Amino acid sequence: MSVALTIAALKTGDYTVTRTAASSTDGHGRIVPGATSTFSIEAVIEPATERDLRLLPEAMHTQDLRLVFTVTELRGEPRPDSIAIDGEAWQVVGRPQRWTAFGATHTEAIIARTVIP
Amino acid sequence: MSVDWATIENAIHAWIANATGIAAARVLWAEQGIERPSAGPWVSLRFLDFRSSGIDWSTNRDADEPTPGAEVVTTLNGTRVAHLSIQCFAGAATGANRAVAILDRAMMALASPLQKSRFAAARIGIGAVGSIQPISAPINSVIFEPRASWELDLLLAAEATQTGTNIASVGVTGVLPTGDATDPATEVVAFVVPPEESTPKVAGFWPRNAAQMRAAAAESGDWAFAWNFDNARTDGWVSTTPAEFGGDAGLLYDPGGVLYRVPGFFEGDFAVEFTRDAMTGFGPADNGLFDLYADTSIAFMAAARFTPTASDEGFILGKGVQTVCGYDLTIAPSGAISLLAKSEFSIPAVIATVDANHYDNAPHIVLAIVDRAAQTLQLFTDLGASPAMDITQIGSMAVNTLVWSVGTSFDLPMESPPMQLSYLAVATGDVSRLRANGAAAVASLRRWIGL
Numbered sequence: 001m002s003v004a005l006t007i008a009a010l011k012t013g014d015y016t017v018t019r020t021a022a023s024s025t026d027g028h029g030r031i032v033p034g035a036t037s038t039f040s041i042e043a044v045i046e047p048a049t050e051r052d053l054r055l056l057p058e059a060m061h062t063q064d065l066r067l068v069f070t071v072t073e074l075r076g077e078p079r080p081d082s083i084a085i086d087g088e089a090w091q092v093v094g095r096p097q098r099w100t101a102f103g104a105t106h107t108e109a110i111i112a113r114t115v116i117p
Numbered sequence: 118m119s120v121d122w123a124t125i126e127n128a129i130h131a132w133i134a135n136a137t138g139i140a141a142a143r144v145l146w147a148e149q150g151i152e153r154p155s156a157g158p159w160v161s162l163r164f165l166d167f168r169s170s171g172i173d174w175s176t177n178r179d180a181d182e183p184t185p186g187a188e189v190v191t192t193l194n195g196t197r198v199a200h201l202s203i204q205c206f207a208g209a210a211t212g213a214n215r216a217v218a219i220l221d222r223a224m225m226a227l228a229s230p231l232q233k234s235r236f237a238a239a240r241i242g243i244g245a246v247g248s249i250q251p252i253s254a255p256i257n258s259v260i261f262e263p264r265a266s267w268e269l270d271l272l273l274a275a276e277a278t279q280t281g282t283n284i285a286s287v288g289v290t291g292v293l294p295t296g297d298a299t300d301p302a303t304e305v306v307a308f309v310v311p312p313e314e315s316t317p318k319v320a321g322f323w324p325r326n327a328a329q330m331r332a333a334a335a336e337s338g339d340w341a342f343a344w345n346f347d348n349a350r351t352d353g354w355v356s357t358t359p360a361e362f363g364g365d366a367g368l369l370y371d372p373g374g375v376l377y378r379v380p381g382f383f384e385g386d387f388a389v390e391f392t393r394d395a396m397t398g399f400g401p402a403d404n405g406l407f408d409l410y411a412d413t414s415i416a417f418m419a420a421a422r423f424t425p426t427a428s429d430e431g432f433i434l435g436k437g438v439q440t441v442c443g444y445d446l447t448i449a450p451s452g453a454i455s456l457l458a459k460s461e462f463s464i465p466a467v468i469a470t471v472d473a474n475h476y477d478n479a480p481h482i483v484l485a486i487v488d489r490a491a492q493t494l495q496l497f498t499d500l501g502a503s504p505a506m507d508i509t510q511i512g513s514m515a516v517n518t519l520v521w522s523v524g525t526s527f528d529l530p531m532e533s534p535p536m537q538l539s540y541l542a543v544a545t546g547d548v549s550r551l552r553a554n555g556a557a558a559v560a561s562l563r564r565w566i567g568l
Contacts, residue, residue: 023152025142029130029162031149078152 004071004104011042018082018089019075034079043070045085045111052110057094064113066090073098074109082114089114119275120197121240128239129271133160133203136226137219147202158208158219165268166200173275180280187280195275198244203267204252216265220249224267244270414490414548419483423448423476446485452476456485456496456503460511467508473500482559486552490545497555505552 021034048065056065066085068074073096074081080092096109126146134141143154147163173195180190203223208216226232227243236242247268256262445457452474459466475481475498484497493505551558 025145027141028127029141029144029146030126031145031151078150 002102002104003069003099003106007044007069007071007106008042010044012045013043014040015043015045016084017041017072017074018084020079022079039072041070041072041074041083043068043072043083045069045083048110055094055110060093062093062112065093066111068092068096068109068111069106070109071104071106074107076109083111119195119277120199120273124239125199125241125271125273128235128241129162129201131235132226132232133162133223136223136232137205138222139219153206156207158214158216159206160219161202161204161206163202163204164199165202166198168198169275170196170198170272177281186282186284189281189283191279191281193275193277193279197273197275199271199273201269201271203269205265206262208263208265210253210263216253216263217249217251220265220267224249240274242272244272246270414486414488414545416484416486416548416551419446419485420480421483422478422480423452424478444485444487446483448475454481454483454496454498456487456494458487458494458508458511465510467494467506467511469494469496469503469506471496471498471501471503473498475500484551484555484559486548486555488548488552490549491552493552495552495555497559499559502555 016038017040018036018038020036023034024032026032045066045068048067052067053065068083074083074092076092076095083090083092090111091114093110093112096107098105098107130141130144130146133139134144137144137160139158139160143157143159145151145154145159145161147161153159173193175191175193177189177191180188183189203220205216205219208214208219212218224246227246249265249267251264252266253261253263443459445459446454447457448454451472453470453472454475455468455470457466457468471483482499486493486495486497487508488495489508491505492507492509494508495505496503
């Protein structure tokens, strides 16, 4: 069974992803953010493991991290995708890993909660 | 607003883009979560430090279009030092486009007259200029990227404005008897009690501003009656009550005699001394003596009603004499009121005259002002004002005090009508302010008397 089928079978839900297009400048060195668009993904979202935490960039500190498995490609820096979980925004950290195996391609990404209550 | 950041950022950005030849879209302000531009050199700009170079200051001016509560515009000014970091990424390792060379072009442009004018327009000055340092480093541990960093101080102008008011207080003092709100007789003129501005002649003795006069006199009224020598009335138009007598001038009453006194400049002397009869108004049978300083500014007021008679030949309303110099306040047979200032030898002398007939049986206010700072002598009455006469030629009246006489006193053959006399100010700033607002001051005095 491919990982894609496993994700479909074990998915924790459908999630809305917000993606930001490339930015431009105002001609004076100030960034004008790009437009945003949204789409839905099936994903397995689970707590990050200790091994995942070791993959974080130097000095990265956050209070809530999770791991995402989805067949949809997710984007990280410099314009990371944002995933809504229970109404809260979680942002992709670093660069998601894209794996092709067993007849399918899936994405593994670490996401961090952007607002800590 | 303090520093005009948008204008400054635009000017700096234009400078770097024009001088280095790097496209404007590849010169970026840092700290925006920016993504690296595509391959090729690009520049990052960032302010590392921001501080003041000294103590800020403020200036005041009248508002161009004043509104109630916003009659004054206060401008706050200061200078700021902003430490700018300029970093060039992905330049060439060698040659004209190496990272250091790119930043050097920006450094060279600082000497350009065109660039100087652009910075001047944005109110930017150049402070300490640091060195350009290569800081080349690998990207992702595998790609070597030539880089250079340059830091320099920029001098910026900080400015902010705010509005304020110069109205100290507003109060309702009466009800207009008619619908004519512009009637000068009922107009309320606001004055601000000035701060202490001059050095007292003798601390504790000689008041130097209205507040001290009022304190000395235990006067509960307005400054305009700062130090009344006489609050009497004989003809019904100047109010008087026993309470006002007692609280009027802080006078020392000699119960065994007939004199009212206030301590004066010299030991055992009195700034004010007059007979009890004079309490009912200075007249031919009364007298009063007051110390005046001839060499400093002074403003005083006389209030009287001049009744025309067939025998009127004019009065000396008061006379300040020290040897031969001093001041004479007179009313002429024509009704014109004059203040004469005489030098130490009587010549030269200067006279200020309000050339209007005051012999009309109406109460009049006479405001006499000797402004030694402006070197002017001027009279204001409710019938007009004299020109401001130049008393420079009088010179310094090298005396300590004059004795101002009213009524029959000394050995001077003079007469005075029933009148009231008050010191208004002896501080330089107070006198100057009264002179500048003479007509309004007379109107205010009339208002306070109840005219």
